Amino acid sequence: MTIKIQIELIGWLKRYSPEEDPVMIELMFPETVDKIFIKAGIPREEIGIIKAGENRLSLNHLISEDIYMVAYPTILGG
Amino acid sequence: MPKVLKADGMNKCIGCFTCMLACAGVNHQNHSIAKSAIKVKTKGGLQSKFKAIVCLACDGDPACYQSCPTGALEKRKGGGVLLKKDKCIGCKKCVSSCIVGAVNFDEDKKLPIICKHCGVCTRFCPHDCLRMEEKENVL
Amino acid sequence: MFYEKYIKVLYVDLNNEKIEISHRHDLYEYLGGVGVASKLLEENIKPDLDPLDPAQPIVFAIGGATSVFPVITKTVAMFISPLTGELGESYAGGRLALTLMMAGYDAVVITGKSKRPSYLSISRNNIEIKDARAFWGINSDEVGGLIREREGGSGKRSIIRIGQAGENLVSYASVCVDTYRHFGRLGLGAVMGSKYLKAISVIGDRDMPVENFKEYFKVYQDINKKVTATEIMAKYHDAGTPINVEPLNAAGGLPTLNLKQNSFEHASDISGEAFAKNNLVRKMACTGCPVGCIHIGQFRREFDKGHEYEAISVGYDYELIFSLGTFLGIKTSDEILEIIDVVEQYGLDAMSVGVVLGWATEALEKGLVSLEDTLVPLAFGNAQGYMDAIKNIAWRKNEFYILLGQGADKASDIYGGKDFAMTFAKNEMSGYHTGYGIILGSVVGARHSHLCNGGYSLDQSMKEFDKEKLVEDIFAEEKERCMLNSLVICLFARKVYDRETILAALNSIGREITNEELTELGEKIYATKLRIKKMLGFDQSAVKLPKRLFETPSLYGELDEDTAYELIDMYVERTKSLA
Numbered sequence: 095m096t097i098k099i100q101i102e103l104i105g106w107l108k109r110y111s112p113e114e115d116p117v118m119i120e121l122m123f124p125e126t127v128d129k130i131f132i133k134a135g136i137p138r139e140e141i142g143i144i145k146a147g148e149n150r151l152s153l154n155h156l157i158s159e160d161i162y163m164v165a166y167p168t169i170l171g172g
Numbered sequence: 173m174p175k176v177l178k179a180d181g182m183n184k185c186i187g188c189f190t191c192m193l194a195c196a197g198v199n200h201q202n203h204s205i206a207k208s209a210i211k212v213k214t215k216g217g218l219q220s221k222f223k224a225i226v227c228l229a230c231d232g233d234p235a236c237y238q239s240c241p242t243g244a245l246e247k248r249k250g251g252g253v254l255l256k257k258d259k260c261i262g263c264k265k266c267v268s269s270c271i272v273g274a275v276n277f278d279e280d281k282k283l284p285i286i287c288k289h290c291g292v293c294t295r296f297c298p299h300d301c302l303r304m305e306e307k308e309n310v311l
Numbered sequence: 312m313f314y315e316k317y318i319k320v321l322y323v324d325l326n327n328e329k330i331e332i333s334h335r336h337d338l339y340e341y342l343g344g345v346g347v348a349s350k351l352l353e354e355n356i357k358p359d360l361d362p363l364d365p366a367q368p369i370v371f372a373i374g375g376a377t378s379v380f381p382v383i384t385k386t387v388a389m390f391i392s393p394l395t396g397e398l399g400e401s402y403a404g405g406r407l408a409l410t411l412m413m414a415g416y417d418a419v420v421i422t423g424k425s426k427r428p429s430y431l432s433i434s435r436n437n438i439e440i441k442d443a444r445a446f447w448g449i450n451s452d453e454v455g456g457l458i459r460e461r462e463g464g465s466g467k468r469s470i471i472r473i474g475q476a477g478e479n480l481v482s483y484a485s486v487c488v489d490t491y492r493h494f495g496r497l498g499l500g501a502v503m504g505s506k507y508l509k510a511i512s513v514i515g516d517r518d519m520p521v522e523n524f525k526e527y528f529k530v531y532q533d534i535n536k537k538v539t540a541t542e543i544m545a546k547y548h549d550a551g552t553p554i555n556v557e558p559l560n561a562a563g564g565l566p567t568l569n570l571k572q573n574s575f576e577h578a579s580d581i582s583g584e585a586f587a588k589n590n591l592v593r594k595m596a597c598t599g600c601p602v603g604c605i606h607i608g609q610f611r612r613e614f615d616k617g618h619e620y621e622a623i624s625v626g627y628d629y630e631l632i633f634s635l636g637t638f639l640g641i642k643t644s645d646e647i648l649e650i651i652d653v654v655e656q657y658g659l660d661a662m663s664v665g666v667v668l669g670w671a672t673e674a675l676e677k678g679l680v681s682l683e684d685t686l687v688p689l690a691f692g693n694a695q696g697y698m699d700a701i702k703n704i705a706w707r708k709n710e711f712y713i714l715l716g717q718g719a720d721k722a723s724d725i726y727g728g729k730d731f732a733m734t735f736a737k738n739e740m741s742g743y744h745t746g747y748g749i750i751l752g753s754v755v756g757a758r759h760s761h762l763c764n765g766g767y768s769l770d771q772s773m774k775e776f777d778k779e780k781l782v783e784d785i786f787a788e789e790k791e792r793c794m795l796n797s798l799v800i801c802l803f804a805r806k807v808y809d810r811e812t813i814l815a816a817l818n819s820i821g822r823e824i825t826n827e828e829l830t831e832l833g834e835k836i837y838a839t840k841l842r843i844k845k846m847l848g849f850d851q852s853a854v855k856l857p858k859r860l861f862e863t864p865s866l867y868g869e870l871d872e873d874t875a876y877e878l879i880d881m882y883v884e885r886t887k888s889l890a
Contacts, residue, residue, distance in 0.1 A: 104561070105554050105584065106546055142771060143562040143866075150562070166558035169743070169771055170546055170629070171762070171802065186603035188596035189409070190535075193379070197531070201524040203313070203379050204413055206467060206516035213466035217456055218490035218595075219624060280518040298539045298601035 097121040098160045101134055106167040110136045116162070124158035127151050131165070142168040173306040174250025177289050179210070179224035181301040187212065187222050191293035191302060198292045200278075200285075207278060209287035210302075227252050227274045227287035229307070236286075239269035245286070250307040255286040313379075314522050314821045318347050318417045321438065323431060325506055326365070326423030330438050342824075342832060343375035345400065346797035347418050348389040349839040355420060358846045362391040362399075363480060363505040365424035371411070372418040374799035377599075378409045380531060380816050381538045382804035384597040386411065387796060392497040393505075394482040394663070394718050395737040397849040398840060399497045400758040404597030404801060405489035406469035413467060413515025421506065430472075430510040432462060435517045443509040450474050450656040451487040454510060464514030472510035473500045474658025476705040480504050481716040483663035483739070487655070491595060491605050491626040495660045496760060497738065522821055530819040537807050539601050547604040547803050548594065552629035553583030555742075556637075564745040564770075564866030567637045568691050569669035570733055570859050573744050573866070577642040581632055586644050592624060597801070604803060610645040625651045633742030634665025639672065640691030653698045657705035663718065664704065666739035668697055670719040670732045679726045684711035730858040735759050736849075744860075746770035746867030751878045752785050754854055755886075757793075757840040762802055764788040770867055778874075782881045793840070794833035838889045851883050 099119040103111055111117045117134050125133075127144060131153075143166045144151045151163065192208035200207040211225040229251030237245045237253050244259035245266060262282040267275045276285045294302040312319050317334040318341070324331075341347045348370045355368035370389045377383055386407040392399030411419070414435050421431070425440065428447040432439045441461075446454050451474040458470050469489055477484035477500030484500025485493045494500075503509075521527055538544050546554065559565040560578035567575040579585065590608035597605070609624045625648050635654065636647045654661050672689045674680045682688065686708065687699040703712040714722045719739055723732035733740040735753035741761035743749045752766020753759055761767055764785045773781065792802070800808050808816075810826055817824050861872045 104557055105582075106549070142558045145561060164561065166561050167546075167554065169555050169558055169564075169745075169767065170552050171765055171768060171805075186594055186596040186605075187598070188601045188603060189598040190381070190601045193599065197521065197524070197528055201521045203519035203521055204515075204517060205409070206413065207518075211466055217459060219452075296535065296601075299603065 097124065097157065099130055099157065100162045101130075102162070102164045103136070104164060104166045107136060107140060107165055110134070110140075121157070124156050126153065127155045127157060127163075128153040130157060136165070140167055142166045173308065174248070175289060175291065175304040176229035176250050176252065176307050177210075177226055177287065177291070177294065178303050178305045179226045179301065181299075181303070182222055182224050184299045185212065185222035185224070185301045186299055187214070187218075188298065190296045190298060191224075194292050194296040199288065199290065207285060209274075209276070209285050210293050211276065224302070225273050227289070228272060229289060235269040235271065236266040236275055239265040241265065248289070250289065252289060253286060254288065255284065257283060260284070312415075312417060313519070318343065319415065320351065320418045320420060321416045321433070323419065323421045323438070323440070324423050325421065325425045325429070325440065325508065328440050340832075341836070342797040343377065343417060344372050344385075344797035344799035345387045345389070345793060346832060346836045348372035348387050349836055349843065351418060351420055352389040353839060353843050353846075355422065356391060356843070356846070358848070362393045362396060363501060365506060366422060367391050367502070369421045369499070369502055369506070370418065371407075373408045373411050374797055375822060376798045376813075376816050376820065377412050379527075379599075379820065381535050382544075382600045382602065382801045382807065383798055384408055384599045384801050385796075385799040387799055388486070388494045388499050390497075390499055390502045391847060393480070393501045394498045395759065397847040398757055398844050399499065399502070400840075401494040401496050401499050402796070402799070403471075403486070403488040403492050403494045404600070405471075405492035406598045407471060407488055407513065408799070409598045410467060410469040410513040410515040413517055413519070414513055415515070415517050421508065423506065425507040428507045428509050430458065430512060431508065432512045432514075434464065434514040446509045447478060448475060451658045452490070452656060455487070455490060458510055458512050462512050462514065464516065467514055467516050469513045470510060472658075473503050473508075474656060474705070476657045476659045476716075477501055477504035478509075479705060479707050479716075481659060481704060481707070482718050482721075483660040483667075483716075485658050485660045487658060491607070492597065496662065497758065498660070500658050523819065527819040530815045534807065534812060534816065535601065537812075538804065543806050544602045544804065548602050550583040550587045551604055551606045553586050553606070553627065553632055555629045556582040556632055557584075559743070559745075559866070562866045563864060564743055565637055566633060566733070566740065566742060566744045568640050569638060569673045569731055570740075570744060570863050571673075573863050575637040575640075578637065580642055581636050581644050581647060583629075586627060586632070590627075590644050590648060600801060602803070608644065608648050610648045612649065623648070623652050625655055627651060630742050631661045631665075634662045635697075638665050638669045639697055641694055641697075642692060646694040650694055650697055650701070653701050657701065659701065659705065662741060663739040664701060666733050667704075667715055667719045667722070668700055670723065670728060671700070671715060673731050674722075674726055674728045677728065679728050680711060684709070686711075729855075733857055733859060735856075736854045741767075743767035743770075744863065744865045746773075746865050747776070747870060747875060747878060748773070748781060748785070750856065750860060750870070750875050751781065751882060754856065754879060755785065755851060755882045756789065757837070757844065762792075764792060770865075776867070778878060778881060782878060782885055786882065786885050790830075790833035790837050792833075793836035794829050797832065797836060834889060841886065841889065851879065854879070
């Protein structure tokens with residue numbers, strides 16, 4: 095039984111997955127959000143907010159079920 | 173083959189002046205963009221586009237070469253001229269002879285500023301506005 | 312001055328039309344930029360007189376490494392702010408730093424008032440106070456064109472100018488620098504207006520031999536590569552700062568409808584992508600910066616029946632999409648650009664005017680003011696109403712608009728509604744409702760700007776809320792930016808200019824300085840600014856925060872008023888070590 099992860103990338107983050115949108119990751123075991131994004135090839139310093147529905151997810155959050163996440167880039171100083 | 177400067181991507185120019193800073197630095201060891209051979213200006217205020225005034229590497233006998241009374245400008249392979257400083261008397265006839273305004277004058281050194289087509293400006297342009305093109309030697 | 316051990320200061324006395332040039336060896340240790348400017352400001356201000364008294368100074372200063380390294384492009388202006396009544400400090404890019412450097416001046420101090428409208432013309436061999444009587448009353452764009460025709464030096468020239476808002480002494484009137492950049496915040500435009508100084512034109516072409524070319528050029532190329540060949544600066548060029556709209560919206564940190572909300576239903580229609588897709592026509596740079604972060608958007612306006620159209624181009628950035636967009640409920644990119652155009656023509660701070668109008672809209676909603684006062688129906692989403700209101704502010708149309716022109720804090724003193732007058736120590740808020748970081752940072756920042764210490768960044772990066780750490784981080788960043796602003800780097804490049812890079816750059820142009828000295832410099836400058844604020848009567852502990860900050864949840868969650876005040880007290884305690 096795999097865990098199916100979908101990651102929608104917003105704005106600047108789209109460049110890390112130009113082909114696949116949303117990014118599809120399959121896990122054999124529960125993993126933290128942090129590790130999932132490393133698997134997806136997205137540099138941690140570029141990631142701002144991660145949301146699943148209305149909830150904000152921290153990088154330490156353990157994912158053990160199918161989930162649809164939306165990842166936003168960091169806020170630029172302006 | 174000799175190369176000449178082509179400023180044919182100026183529609184993309186962002187007006188950063190890095191080309192001028194690089195030219196003045198490398199060719200004159202000077203921080204001042206007034207020493208640069210390439211001149212970037214607006215066509216008429218910052219709401220208009222930028223243009224580059226550059227030496228067009230005229231073939232045959234360029235007007236600047238012909239205007240010089242002392243032979244201080246020698247014809248260059250690929251077009252344009254090279255300045256021989258020791259022969260220059262600072263008369264400025266070359267400045268007025270260039271009908272695209274590509275010859276400027278260094279008032280501190282009393283010498284014309286002549287583009288060498290060295291390509292330094294093209295290496296520093298961040299937006300692909302400038303390039304070097306190979307040209308047949310028709311000297 | 313590079314390779315010299317003094318700061319070259321140009322003093323201009325508009326009363327007597329007298330010029331004086333001074334080689335200030337004593338200011339050399341302050342490097343340049345805000346370091347030099349704050350000392351000159353301290354020397355010249357008259358704390359007992361009104362901010363707009365002719366005796367008050369305007370100080371401009373360029374940095375110790377200006378223009379000859381990439382992205383070191385800014386000039387600082389320091390003055391007494393008519394908006395806050397205390398420290399005025401503002402930064403602008405464009406061509407001003409390069410041309411001042413090439414004209415041969417590190418700093419300019421302007422005092423007095425001209426007998427008639429004038430403009431100042433600075434070049435390497437001449438300084439003149441010229442007639443500007445016919446320019447008075449003309450918008451900033453046209454004046455730029457008129458001065459361009461009268462002055463030589465095209466291609467090596469900077470023109471800074473005020474619009475009617477500055478002439479009419481609106482407290483947050485701005486100064487336009489080379490069409491697309493500004494000294495935006497805190498009202499420098501009004502200070503220039505109070506001196507009858509319509510514009511300043513700077514032309515520079517002096518000889519500047521490089522002393523150690525090999526070393527200098529190596530450092531130049533290293534930095535240039537970091538700036539252009541890596542991703543560090545790429546976002547600023549790509550879609551620019553407007554990319555902030557979507558993440559802030561998703562995270563609930565986007566000030567909307569006078570901060571009644573922290574997100575906007577129409578955010579995706581006015582996001583960075585939307586602007587890029589619908590309106591972006593051009594990107595430009597300040598001179599000396601290969602990034603090109605200036606984004607120009609265009610819209611078509613039908614100005615009359617019979618298919619009469621014109622095309623208008625204006626620069627846009629995140630802060631304007633917030634203040635003249637989400638904060639006022641404006642739903643389309645075209646409308647936002649149209650409002651920006653009006654703001655530009657009259658010469659007002661885009662951020663302050665938007666936030667002030669947000670207050671005014673809610674004040675009208677709640678009946679604190681009536682249509683008799685506002686003259687136009689101010690309502691969230693009604694772009695035309697706001698455009699008319701902006702003109703009324705610039706022209707000081709009636710009692711209400713005179714007060715609006717003095718800021719939301721002043722207007723709410725008279726009409727009420729202080730709880731939703733979104734200011735920090737009288738300077739209108741910036742586009743981030745991200746947590747305690749931005750609140751603390753804006754309130755204690757020397758010039759009450761989000762750029763003083765980047766509090767909004769700390770809100771994003773802090774793993775867990777830690778009061779001591781937040782206070783410490785803001786204190787450290789405020790001092791560090793004092794040092795960076797003496798160079799004067801554009802803060803977009805603060806990741807490129809780490810200590811190692813700064814030292815390499817300064818050493819390569821003959822400036823021997825150590826890492827410890829850079830730290831000390833930041834502290835000295837900050838201490839100077841705090842002294843000036845005290846001289847001008849500023850009391851950090853007396854600042855009140857608008858309650859709306861604690862009613863609308865932030866990106867960080869709901870904020871607690873007591874915690875915010877506690878943080879301010881902790882910070883004030885922390886700064887005592889600087890005395």
